[in-house]
Amino acid sequence: MSLECREKTMTCEEARHLTARQVAGEAVGSCDAQHVQHHLETCELCRLHLEELLAARVLQEAESPRPPQDLADSISSAALTYMRYQNRPMHQKALGSPAFFATCASLLCGAIICLLASLRVAAVPGVNANAVAAPIARTSQDATGDSGGTVLAVQPDAVLAACSRATGYVTELLMSLPGGERPASLVAFYPRRPTLVSLRSSGPARLQPTPIGRARGDCME
Amino acid sequence: MVPSAYANPEQVLPHAAQEHALEDVLLVRDAQLGSPEAFTAIVNKYHTRIFGIVYRMCGSAEADDLTQEIFIRALTALRKFQFQGEASLRTWLYRIAVNACINELRRRKRRSQVEGRSLDELSDTGHGLMERAIPDLSRLPQEIAERHEVQRLVQTIIQGLSPHHRAVITLIDLEGLEYEEAARIIGCPLGTLKSRLARARHAFGKRLKRAMARASG
Structure with missing residues (x-):
C-alpha cells in the first residue's frame, strides 16, 4: 500500500460495493482500489464474488443471437396450418386423426388374417376350400359339453377346433394323431369367417374341450 | 398480413410495461378466439427472444426448428392460458421454451448414449x-x-x-x-x-x- 493512502480495514460489504463499481467500468479512487486489492488478497469469499461479477459482466456483454430472417414467417405459417387443422369440421378432422388410421389399420389386418387363413386351408392338399363351410364331423356330446357341436375344419393331421352352438364358444379339441404326435396348429373356421385361433404345441391325448373365445353366435348348423 | 393494430407493438408502445401487458392481454384473448393475426403478432413480438434462449441453451443446430416447435406448443396450450399478472405471457412462453430446451438436451444425451456419439x-x-x-x-x-x-x-x-x-x-x-x-x-x-x-x-x-x-x- 502506498504511503499516501491511510491504513484502513475494509469490510466485505465495502469491498463488494467497490468491486461492483470497478467491474461496471466506473472509476474508483486509487486508495480505494488499493484497499480493495488488499482485502481481496485476504478474503476468499470476496474473491469468489469478484469472479462471479466478472463472469456476469462477460455474459451481459455478449450479443444476442439473431434469428433467421424468415423464422417469424415460417412459425406463423406453421401456426396457421395448425389452426386450420383445428378448425376443420368434425368429420374432416376424424378422417385425419390417429384414431381413424388405427381403425383402418385394424380392419386391414383383420382382412389380411382372414384371407391368409382361407388361403391356408385351400392350400392344404386334399382339402377343398369350398368344403370348409360344410361340417366335416360332429363332436360327441361328451367332447363339447352340449349336443350339436360342429367340427368346422380339419387339416390333414388333426381335428382343430369346434364350435359349440349352445355356448357360443369356440371349443378347442385336441386329438392325438395316428403317430402319437400332437397337432401343431389349431384353427377354428366359421362358415363365413375363417379365423386363426391359437397355436398349441402340447395337450392332452384325449378329446378335451376348452373354451378359447367367443364365436359370435354364428356356429354353423 | 398483420393488421396495423398488432404491428410492431414495441414501436406503438415504447417503454410502457403496463401497456405492453395490456397489449398481451388483447393478443392472447384474440388468439384464444382463433385469430391468426393475433398469434402472428405474438410470434413477431417474442420470437427473437425465444430464439435467443434456444440458441444459448441448445446451440445453433436446430435452434430455428425448436423455436417453431415451442410456438406451436404454446398455440396448442393457449386455450388453457390465464393471465396471472404483468408480463405473464412472456413468463409463460419462456417457461415453455426453457422446458423444451431441457427436454431437448436430455433427448440428445439419451440419443448419444443409445446410438453412440456423432x-x-x-x-x-x-x-x-x-x-x-x-x-x-x-x-x-x-x-x-x-x-x-x-x-x-x-x-x-x-x-x-x-x-x-x-x-x-x-x-x-x-x-x-x-x-x-x-x-x-x-x-x-x-x-x-x-x-x-x-x-x-x-x-x-x-x-x-x-x-x-x-x-x-
Whole structure:
C-alpha cells in the first residue's frame, strides 16, 4: 500500500460495493482500489464474488443471437396450418386423426388374417376350400359339453377346433394323431369367417374341450 | 398480413410495461378466439427472444426448428392460458421454451448414449455437455477482444455447462430478467435460483479463465 493512502480495514460489504463499481467500468479512487486489492488478497469469499461479477459482466456483454430472417414467417405459417387443422369440421378432422388410421389399420389386418387363413386351408392338399363351410364331423356330446357341436375344419393331421352352438364358444379339441404326435396348429373356421385361433404345441391325448373365445353366435348348423 | 393494430407493438408502445401487458392481454384473448393475426403478432413480438434462449441453451443446430416447435406448443396450450399478472405471457412462453430446451438436451444425451456419439453432437464432459467444435484460441489473447471471437467463446463455454446452469445464465445474464421472473419460469424458489446462478457463474468464470490461460500459452 502506498504511503499516501491511510491504513484502513475494509469490510466485505465495502469491498463488494467497490468491486461492483470497478467491474461496471466506473472509476474508483486509487486508495480505494488499493484497499480493495488488499482485502481481496485476504478474503476468499470476496474473491469468489469478484469472479462471479466478472463472469456476469462477460455474459451481459455478449450479443444476442439473431434469428433467421424468415423464422417469424415460417412459425406463423406453421401456426396457421395448425389452426386450420383445428378448425376443420368434425368429420374432416376424424378422417385425419390417429384414431381413424388405427381403425383402418385394424380392419386391414383383420382382412389380411382372414384371407391368409382361407388361403391356408385351400392350400392344404386334399382339402377343398369350398368344403370348409360344410361340417366335416360332429363332436360327441361328451367332447363339447352340449349336443350339436360342429367340427368346422380339419387339416390333414388333426381335428382343430369346434364350435359349440349352445355356448357360443369356440371349443378347442385336441386329438392325438395316428403317430402319437400332437397337432401343431389349431384353427377354428366359421362358415363365413375363417379365423386363426391359437397355436398349441402340447395337450392332452384325449378329446378335451376348452373354451378359447367367443364365436359370435354364428356356429354353423 | 398483420393488421396495423398488432404491428410492431414495441414501436406503438415504447417503454410502457403496463401497456405492453395490456397489449398481451388483447393478443392472447384474440388468439384464444382463433385469430391468426393475433398469434402472428405474438410470434413477431417474442420470437427473437425465444430464439435467443434456444440458441444459448441448445446451440445453433436446430435452434430455428425448436423455436417453431415451442410456438406451436404454446398455440396448442393457449386455450388453457390465464393471465396471472404483468408480463405473464412472456413468463409463460419462456417457461415453455426453457422446458423444451431441457427436454431437448436430455433427448440428445439419451440419443448419444443409445446410438453412440456423432461428431456433430455435444460431448459430455462430466460437467455438462460441450460442443465438440473446439474454439480457435490460437489468436488469443491479442484478438480475443474481437466481438465475434468473444461471442463464440462465451457460447462454447455455456454449452459446456449443465442444462440448469445454462437456463439461469441465459435468463438472468443474457436475457436480463429479474430474479423473481426467472424463478417463476424455472419453477424454483428464489433462494435456490440465486445459489444456482452463483454456481453457474462460478463455473463459467472458471472455464473462461482456463480458456484464456490456455490461449495465452
